[in-house]
Amino acid sequence: MDFFTEPAFFVLLVPIVLVAAALGLTERPLGHYGCAVSLAMLYLLFFRSVPALVYASCYLVASVLLYRWVRTLFTRDDPNKMRGYYLALAAQIAPLVLYKIGVLFKPDFPGFLGISYITFKAVQAIIETRDGLIKDMSCGEYLYFLSFFPTFTSGPILRSRPFVADVRANLSRMDYLDRLYRGIGWFVLGAAYKFVGSAIAQWGMWFVPSVVGAPALKWLVTVLFYGLDLFFDFAGYSDMAMGLGLVLGIEVPRNFNLPFLATDIKEFWDRWHMSLSTWLRDFVFMRFSRFAMERKLFPSRHITACVGFGINMTLMGLWHGITPDYFVYGLYHGALLAGYHYYQQTSKFYKKHRRERWYQVVSWVITMLAVFFGFALFGGYVVSPLLS
Amino acid sequence: MNDIDERIVALVADISGEDEVAEERDLDLFEERILDSMAAIELLVAIKDEFGVSIAPTELDREEMNTVNKIIARVKERL
Numbered sequence: 001m002d003f004f005t006e007p008a009f010f011v012l013l014v015p016i017v018l019v020a021a022a023l024g025l026t027e028r029p030l031g032h033y034g035c036a037v038s039l040a041m042l043y044l045l046f047f048r049s050v051p052a053l054v055y056a057s058c059y060l061v062a063s064v065l066l067y068r069w070v071r072t073l074f075t076r077d078d079p080n081k082m083r084g085y086y087l088a089l090a091a092q093i094a095p096l097v098l099y100k101i102g103v104l105f106k107p108d109f110p111g112f113l114g115i116s117y118i119t120f121k122a123v124q125a126i127i128e129t130r131d132g133l134i135k136d137m138s139c140g141e142y143l144y145f146l147s148f149f150p151t152f153t154s155g156p157i158l159r160s161r162p163f164v165a166d167v168r169a170n171l172s173r174m175d176y177l178d179r180l181y182r183g184i185g186w187f188v189l190g191a192a193y194k195f196v197g198s199a200i201a202q203w204g205m206w207f208v209p210s211v212v213g214a215p216a217l218k219w220l221v222t223v224l225f226y227g228l229d230l231f232f233d234f235a236g237y238s239d240m241a242m243g244l245g246l247v248l249g250i251e252v253p254r255n256f257n258l259p260f261l262a263t264d265i266k267e268f269w270d271r272w273h274m275s276l277s278t279w280l281r282d283f284v285f286m287r288f289s290r291f292a293m294e295r296k297l298f299p300s301r302h303i304t305a306c307v308g309f310g311i312n313m314t315l316m317g318l319w320h321g322i323t324p325d326y327f328v329y330g331l332y333h334g335a336l337l338a339g340y341h342y343y344q345q346t347s348k349f350y351k352k353h354r355r356e357r358w359y360q361v362v363s364w365v366i367t368m369l370a371v372f373f374g375f376a377l378f379g380g381y382v383v384s385p386l387l388s
Numbered sequence: 389m390n391d392i393d394e395r396i397v398a399l400v401a402d403i404s405g406e407d408e409v410a411e412e413r414d415l416d417l418f419e420e421r422i423l424d425s426m427a428a429i430e431l432l433v434a435i436k437d438e439f440g441v442s443i444a445p446t447e448l449d450r451e452e453m454n455t456v457n458k459i460i461a462r463v464k465e466r467l
Contacts (some may be wrong), residue, residue, distance in 0.1 A: 131447070266425075286433070
């Protein structure tokens with residue numbers, strides 16, 4: 001059963017939401033219920049493919065054991081704790097990396113739906129355990145965090161500390177009611193994005209190019225609707241997941257915040273697929289910058305930041321799949337961010353005019369052109385045609 | 389006014405390229421778009437460099453370090 005697309009999924013949500021609401025409104029804890037429902041839903045997600053079911057189950061169990069091991073190393077202050085930490089990180093990331101490389105050679109290489117998102121979550125937990133920020137998350141809570149079904153297949157990427165705080169919170173009836181209302185609102189908005197917005201964009205993508213003549217115009221219109229479809233489809237999933245999470249008492253981080261209002265490329269990444277961009281910022285860009293600065297790898301902080309942007313975004317691109325299209329997409333956004341960063345730091349023109357209305361309008365137009373060209377790269381409208 | 393305050397103000401000014409932070413230390417740096425999330429990370433790295441104070445990027449919420457004064461307070465807590 002596919003989440004958020006198959007009718008059976010939405011039918012099942014009715015009893016799930018009703019029981020959650022009954023528990024929440026009578027001020028009973030939702031954690032055990034949410035965990036049981038999530039595991040049952042994962043079974044339904046995978047039961048048609050036994051290998052995927054077995055793989056996903058083993059992955060979950062192994063991740064919990066790995067977390068418990070790292071936590072023990074650091075609470076005991078074991079002399080080999082750092083070695084254990086790197087080992088655990090490598091073990092946690094290996095299945096995803098193997099999968100991404102494996103599918104290049106063998107399309108049915110072992111993997112399971114959601115392997116990317118679960119990897120992000122598990123890596124965060126291991127890194128923050130090392131940082132001393134996670135000390136008392138139980139294995140049961142961690143299992144629930146990893147298997148939380150609303151976000152399992154397509155994000156947003158949850159963070160364990162706010163998640164566990166929500167699981168432990170004894171919500172009063174009014175607090176739960178607030179989440180329930182907001183949850184229903186987000187779910188309806190997400191469904192509208194996905195089933196109306198995305199449907200219109202997809203219609204535009206085949207209809208409008210069929211009535212315009214010039215090839216260049218056809219390409220432009222296709223890319224425009226493709227970008228809109230990308231937004232409505234993904235933001236739709238994310239908002240529905242956010243809504244379901246709230247009904248289960250969990251604040252799921254927002255993934256899209258009106259990205260088409262961004263007036264520069266940095267702001268775009270603060271508004272687009274935010275749970276991924278903030279994850280990469282915290283766990284890749286930051287770690288890389290610190291590593292590079294401590295070892296003085298580059299002559300200045302600005303250059304370090306620029307290289308960091310490049311690595312960060314190239315990784316982001318490749319995470320979608322190891323293909324020339326995604327690689328160039330990542331590289332492109334890395335270059336945009338690095339270039340814009342340099343411009344911001346050095347341009348007197350920018351400092352003088354950045355708060356003026358006309359400047360912001362021009363900056364918005366340029367940003368949107370750059371963003372939609374990025375969508376064209378992502379969708380395979382540029383690199384693939386050139387290569388073939 | 390002391391040395392630590394001055395050095396942090398200088399760091400924020402250098403990273404953001406805005407000198408007004410020295411005068412208005414309760415200005416919301418994110419609201420005013422003086423810092424963005426990437427610059428905030430740069431600031432944490434620079435603080436580690438300058439003071440040896442390590443703040444994990446996910447340790448603090450944005451509200452805990454969104455003004456110059458709050459950043460100074462966070463660093464002093466950890467010195």
